Amino acid sequence: MLFQNIYYISEDFKAVKGFVGTEGARITYLGENAPTAPESFGRAVDGRGRLLIPGLYNAHSHTSMGLLRGYGENMTLQDWLTKKIFPFEDQLTDEDVYWSTMLCSLEMLRFGIVSTTDMYMHALPIAEAFRDSGVKANSAICATVPSGAAYVGSVRHQEALSVIRDFHGMDDGRILIDLALHAEYTTSERLVREVAEEAARLGKCRMQIHVSETASEVEGCRERHNGKSPVEYLKDCGLFDIPTTAAHCVHLSPADIAILKEKGVTVATCPKSNLKLASGVCPVQELLDAGVNVALATDSVSSNNNLNMLGEMQLFALLHKGISGDPTRISPKEALYAATRAGALSQGREDAGIIREGNRADLVMLDITGAHWQPVHDLMNNLVYSADGGDILMTVVDGKVCYENGEWPGLDSEKIFAEVERSRQRILKALA
Numbered sequence: 316m317l318f319q320n321i322y323y324i325s326e327d328f329k330a331v332k333g334f335v336g337t338e339g340a341r342i343t344y345l346g347e348n349a350p351t352a353p354e355s356f357g358r359a360v361d362g363r364g365r366l367l368i369p370g371l372y373n374a375h376s377h378t379s380m381g382l383l384r385g386y387g388e389n390m391t392l393q394d395w396l397t398k399k400i401f402p403f404e405d406q407l408t409d410e411d412v413y414w415s416t417m418l419c420s421l422e423m424l425r426f427g428i429v430s431t432t433d434m435y436m437h438a439l440p441i442a443e444a445f446r447d448s449g450v451k452a453n454s455a456i457c458a459t460v461p462s463g464a465a466y467v468g469s470v471r472h473q474e475a476l477s478v479i480r481d482f483h484g485m486d487d488g489r490i491l492i493d494l495a496l497h498a499e500y501t502t503s504e505r506l507v508r509e510v511a512e513e514a515a516r517l518g519k520c521r522m523q524i525h526v527s528e529t530a531s532e533v534e535g536c537r538e539r540h541n542g543k544s545p546v547e548y549l550k551d552c553g554l555f556d557i558p559t560t561a562a563h564c565v566h567l568s569p570a571d572i573a574i575l576k577e578k579g580v581t582v583a584t585c586p587k588s589n590l591k592l593a594s595g596v597c598p599v600q601e602l603l604d605a606g607v608n609v610a611l612a613t614d615s616v617s618s619n620n621n622l623n624m625l626g627e628m629q630l631f632a633l634l635h636k637g638i639s640g641d642p643t644r645i646s647p648k649e650a651l652y653a654a655t656r657a658g659a660l661s662q663g664r665e666d667a668g669i670i671r672e673g674n675r676a677d678l679v680m681l682d683i684t685g686a687h688w689q690p691v692h693d694l695m696n697n698l699v700y701s702a703d704g705g706d707i708l709m710t711v712v713d714g715k716v717c718y719e720n721g722e723w724p725g726l727d728s729e730k731i732f733a734e735v736e737r738s739r740q741r742i743l744k745a746l747a
């Protein structure tokens with residue numbers, strides 16, 4: 316494809332005008348002027364009134380929880396989990412999970428998310444849904460075993476090995492399989508150590524885990540593990556020797572932040588989910604000051620309640636100004652970096668998250684002709700403070716158009732909505 320006369324975000328996160336060409340899965344041309352043989356790029360896209368940004372990376376989510384959107388609201392995290400989420404999840408079949416992941420994939424593509432870091436059980440139908448939907452994913456299989464039981468040799472472990480064998484690296488690396496632990500408070504020390512060892516043995520899977528989401532989680536961890544915080548405990552178990560994405564990290568000590576930096580852990584911050592569940596606010600400025608990779612994430616739609624990453628980016632930028640009383644915090648560049656490049660790096664995708672020649676052609680095109688985009692003093696300011704998810708016209712993943720003008724080429728959105736509704740009704744009947 317060749318995007319002509321279009322504003323795009325350059326690798327130093329400035330809006331510049333020019334031509335962006337893609338061939339196969341890669342960006343192969345960037346320039347102020349047209350390439351010498353424009354017709355060799357195939358489809359030409361008129362870029363007037365358009366802005367091309369790097370594909371958005373969601374650094375923490377549970378797409379299989381799409382079915383739970385709007386199901387449990389206005390509750391504490393513990394009540395929400397034990398009274399609503401866990402009973403509903405007990406009813407989920409592989410088929411439900413497949414359609415839920417398809418639903419969230421439609422939503423991701425519609426909101427410019429080209430890749431998601433995803434954690435759940437039911438590894439096989441999730442991997443199949445990501446394969447079918449066209450979205451990229453680091454799809455993690457949550458290691459769960461009965462309390463105190465061994466992981467290696469368990470059903471979950473066997474499942475993980477087979478999904479890793481069949482899906483890891485599929486479609487030129489579009490699908491990657493990670494391992495995951497839900498959290499310190501839902502796992503035994505034996506399990507954490509075994510999963511860390513198994514990830515090291517496999518040598519190709521990254522790690523995902525929820526860390527220090529609430530104050531009571533940190534307090535409980537200190538009681539259970541000789542005064543150690545979740546970060547200290549997980550480090551001592553060897554978990555952070557595997558490249559890890561730690562979701563939330565709301566309640567951190569200075570010692571925790573130093574460990575996250577030392578071990579190269581990415582913090583996936585989920586501002587909207589943390590606000591909704593009243594968990595607190597992640598100390599993002601302190602993490603950035605320490606040099607920690609901070610990537611932006613939505614968490615699941617049951618605690619967000621959508622996958623609108625531009626909205627998340629705006630909230631992220633505003634929240635840290637408001638909470639600190641310092642309006643210079645989180646510049647537009649830092650906000651966009653957290654929503655793009657930081658997430659790509661957290662997924663081990665070095666050649667993505669930035670519009671650069673040779674990088675993956677992960678691109679999102681926005682309509683910038685709306686009243687809320689006028690006038691233009693600085694497109695980066697408008698992108699972070701004025702843009703709306705509804706401005707997204709096209710999402711391109713590895714050079715393929717996966718969403719354009721309300722349609723998902725190759726995907727049957729009506730069937731997906733219908734299957735999701737069928738699952739919802741069946742589960743509600745079973746719970747009644």
Ligand SMILES: [Zn+2]
Pocket residue numbers: 375376377525562614615
């Ligand atoms: Zn989560």
